[in-house]
Amino acid sequence: MKAYSSRTERVLDKCLQVIPIIFVIGLISYMFGIIPPEAWHFETFAVMIILTLGYEGYIRKELNEKKLVYSLVSFLIYLSGISSCIYLFFEIPRLEWFYGSVWNNADIIFGTLLIIALLDLTRRKFGWPLPSIAAFFLLYSLFGHYLPSGYFGHSGFSYGRIISFLYSPAGIFGIVFKTFISIIFIFMLFGTFLQKTGVGQFLVDLSFAIAGKFRGGPAKVAVVASAVLGSINGNSVANVATTGAITIPLMKRTGYKPAFAGGVEAAASTGGQILPPIMGAGAFIMAEFLSIDYQTVVVAAIVPALLYFIAIFLIVDLEAVKNDLKGLTEIPKLTKVLKHFYLGLPIVVLIYSLLIANFSVARSGVYAILACIIISWFTKDHRMGIKRISESTIKGTNDAIGIGVLCATAGIVIGTVSMTGFGNQFSSAVVNLAGDNLFLVAILTAVMAIILGMGLPTTAAYIISMAVAVPALTTLDIPPLSAHLFVFYFAVVSAITPPIGAAFYTAASIAKAGTMETGFQAVRIGIGAFTVPFFFIISPALLLDGPVDQIILGLSTAILGIIAVAMAFQGVTFFGNKIYLWQSLLLLISFVLLIYPSQSTDIYGAILFFIVFLIGFIILRNRTRNKEDDESLNQSKAR
Numbered sequence: 001m002k003a004y005s006s007r008t009e010r011v012l013d014k015c016l017q018v019i020p021i022i023f024v025i026g027l028i029s030y031m032f033g034i035i036p037p038e039a040w041h042f043e044t045f046a047v048m049i050i051l052t053l054g055y056e057g058y059i060r061k062e063l064n065e066k067k068l069v070y071s072l073v074s075f076l077i078y079l080s081g082i083s084s085c086i087y088l089f090f091e092i093p094r095l096e097w098f099y100g101s102v103w104n105n106a107d108i109i110f111g112t113l114l115i116i117a118l119l120d121l122t123r124r125k126f127g128w129p130l131p132s133i134a135a136f137f138l139l140y141s142l143f144g145h146y147l148p149s150g151y152f153g154h155s156g157f158s159y160g161r162i163i164s165f166l167y168s169p170a171g172i173f174g175i176v177f178k179t180f181i182s183i184i185f186i187f188m189l190f191g192t193f194l195q196k197t198g199v200g201q202f203l204v205d206l207s208f209a210i211a212g213k214f215r216g217g218p219a220k221v222a223v224v225a226s227a228v229l230g231s232i233n234g235n236s237v238a239n240v241a242t243t244g245a246i247t248i249p250l251m252k253r254t255g256y257k258p259a260f261a262g263g264v265e266a267a268a269s270t271g272g273q274i275l276p277p278i279m280g281a282g283a284f285i286m287a288e289f290l291s292i293d294y295q296t297v298v299v300a301a302i303v304p305a306l307l308y309f310i311a312i313f314l315i316v317d318l319e320a321v322k323n324d325l326k327g328l329t330e331i332p333k334l335t336k337v338l339k340h341f342y343l344g345l346p347i348v349v350l351i352y353s354l355l356i357a358n359f360s361v362a363r364s365g366v367y368a369i370l371a372c373i374i375i376s377w378f379t380k381d382h383r384m385g386i387k388r389i390s391e392s393t394i395k396g397t398n399d400a401i402g403i404g405v406l407c408a409t410a411g412i413v414i415g416t417v418s419m420t421g422f423g424n425q426f427s428s429a430v431v432n433l434a435g436d437n438l439f440l441v442a443i444l445t446a447v448m449a450i451i452l453g454m455g456l457p458t459t460a461a462y463i464i465s466m467a468v469a470v471p472a473l474t475t476l477d478i479p480p481l482s483a484h485l486f487v488f489y490f491a492v493v494s495a496i497t498p499p500i501g502a503a504f505y506t507a508a509s510i511a512k513a514g515t516m517e518t519g520f521q522a523v524r525i526g527i528g529a530f531t532v533p534f535f536f537i538i539s540p541a542l543l544l545d546g547p548v549d550q551i552i553l554g555l556s557t558a559i560l561g562i563i564a565v566a567m568a569f570q571g572v573t574f575f576g577n578k579i580y581l582w583q584s585l586l587l588l589i590s591f592v593l594l595i596y597p598s599q600s601t602d603i604y605g606a607i608l609f610f611i612v613f614l615i616g617f618i619i620l621r622n623r624t625r626n627k628e629d630d631e632s633l634n635q636s637k638a639r
Contacts, residue, residue: 016056020397021390023049024189031182031362040092043173046181047114048085050404051078053397054121081117084110088167099168101161108160111167115412118172122409125402129456133464134409137416138162144420152429154420162419171415172408175288176463180407183284184459185400186365192396193372194346198382202343203228204246209334216320217327218254219261222247223268223312230272231279236458236495236503239269240510248510255325262511263496263521266504267312270495270522271529273458274488275305277351282462282492284361286484289466294354294361300481300543303555304489304532307542311528311562318570342378346371403459410463417467427471438476442537445469446490446530453494454501461491473537482540486533493529496522524569528562535561535595557602561594564609573616586612 023046029035030042055078062071087110088095095107115138119131145156157165165171169178194200204225211220222243230239244265251261273279276298283301287294319325349371353364376384384392417423426448434440448469453461465487473483495503498519508518523530536542541554568587571579579587586608593605 020394024393044085044089051081054401077117077120080113084114103160103164108163111163118409121405134412137413141416141420152425166415172411174411176407176410179285179288183361188400189396190369193369196392197372197376199343205332205337209332209337212328212331214327216325218250219264219316222265226268227272230269231275236270237506240506244510258511258513259517259521262507262513262518263525266496266507266522267526270503271308273492276301282488303542307532308528314566315525322572345375406460410460423471426468427475430472445472449487449490450494450497453491461494462488465491486537489533557594561591565591583612
């Protein structure tokens with residue numbers, strides 16, 4: 001019996017390894033038009049794959065632990081989800097004309113079963129936050145008509161209409177899941193191939209060679225490496241776990257406090273998702289929702305992302321100044337690292353395909369994966385044959401399963417928000433509370449985005465925050481792209497905002513530091529992410545929208561403002577002299593004046609900044625002179 005079980009398990013493993021390969025081949029064939037483009041059918045097939053690969057591990061684990069009841073319940077939930085997909089696959093020709101308006105009992109039963117399966121799998125992979133939010137909006141769509149019309153009440157919907165609407169391209173199979181199938185999955189697969197072909201290690205080595213020798217070198221390496229890898233893999237937690245395992249111990253050895261080291265890694269890894277060209281999955285979803293070119297999103301995001309990382313670099317540098325921290329003595333030689341320059345070819349191919357050749361995002365991702373395979377043939381340790389390609393495909397697909405179920409579940413939230421008009425209701429409430437005060441509306445929107453994003457992966461945090469919070473900004477005539485980027489930034493930084501933030505939790509465990517202390521350090525280090533959005537929502541020039549002179553002026557004042565706020569937070573200048581409390585307060589006032597888009601406030605802010613800077617320089621010079629005089633007097637006495 002044991003031999004039979006072992007043989008059965010081996011056969012099952014082989015089948016489960018074939019599934020991801022079949023799915024990837026099918027997806028590429030679908031993307032390139034080899035398979036007829038029946039989108040809803042293919043998405044239903046994708047959900048079946050996600051449920052199969054997602055539940056398999058949990059069922060097997062429960063069987064191995066002899067939790068037979070739990071494994072039976074898991075199998076029944078999985079079977080109900082698969083049955084719902086099979087039913088839908090055959091009923092799509094009828095439903096595509098009538099979903100949300102005409103339904104039968106079977107539609108409602110199978111729709112309910114699929115929702116249960118998705119919520120359960122999401123809970124297993126990501127915990128309770130997203131399923132709880134989805135359940136809240138489901139209950140709101142059912143019972144929200146009992147609320148007063150001026151206080152989030154809606155007209156009311158029957159259970160049948162709600163399920164029929166969600167069991168369709170307006171809900172589960174909506175724009176978020178379509179984006180996962182056509183774009184996000186390909187780039188997650190690309191991230192796996194980058195690691196398997198040694199490109200990820202090349203980028204880390206390059207970061208060490210460039211930034212490692214400067215003061216506070218390990219922290220600057222963490223910023224560079226995490227920024228680049230975070231943009232590609234789209235997962236702040238995974239990024240902290242991979243690059244943080246190298247950079248956090250190095251930072252601690254060179255004198256950084258554990259909480260600060262963890263905070264640097266959390267802030268930099270999280271910030272990678274706002275850095276073009278890939279921006280995790282955010283840029284793709286944003287482009288789909290706004291129905292604009294992907295390139296437009298990338299161009300708009302460049303300057304804000306650079307400002308964010310400039311802010312982190314300044315904070316890190318000032319910390320090194322305060323604690324007299326040196327760079328690394330043993331780093332890879334740049335010339336030696338650059339001998340393997342060809343390992344950067346996949347990134348070049350990706351950028352060329354996206355921004356110059358104007359290929360579709362999905363096609364560009366496939367070409368970048370092919371580039372990974374080709375360059376691997378020129379490396380001794382990472383050469384990819386059929387076996388390694390298959391292993392990378394299997395790993396990439398399994399890694400993407402969580403994001404897939406997350407996107408499908410997020411469709412439940414998007415569908416209910418769309419049905420009930422909750423986003424518009426929230427917008428009205430915010431505008432009624434704040435009036436026409438854009439700054440106050442922006443603050444309330446930012447707080448809502450952070451709260452909704454706590455405990456969620458970035459993709460889900462942005463999707464939910466976007467559905468609820470963006471209308472509040474567009475109501476005040478903020479351009480849609482600016483509004484989306486604003487909400488996206490705050491959804492991203494929810495990962496480093498206490499009390500709940502997966503990125504700083506992970507960093508704290510690696511650094512062996514206090515969780516909340518690491519979280520507050522991450523917020524302080526990532527202060528740019530909390531300030532930069534206010535720059536570009538008030539001044540579109542920072543999104544490269546406007547005359548060249550305004551763009552240059554906006555960028556200059558933004559950088560000056562970030563320098564001011566960095567010194568105010570760190571309490572020290574780049575020359576090493578201490579900044580007193582009154583100077584910090586003046587620098588913060590200078591920052592506020594500089595971010596406000598007015599020529600007069602820019603002038604006043606710049607003057608105030610340079611006055612504080614000049615006073616600090618004079619104080620430092622006087623101290624140095626007094627110290628020299630004292631030393632001279634002591635030497636005279638000694639003689």
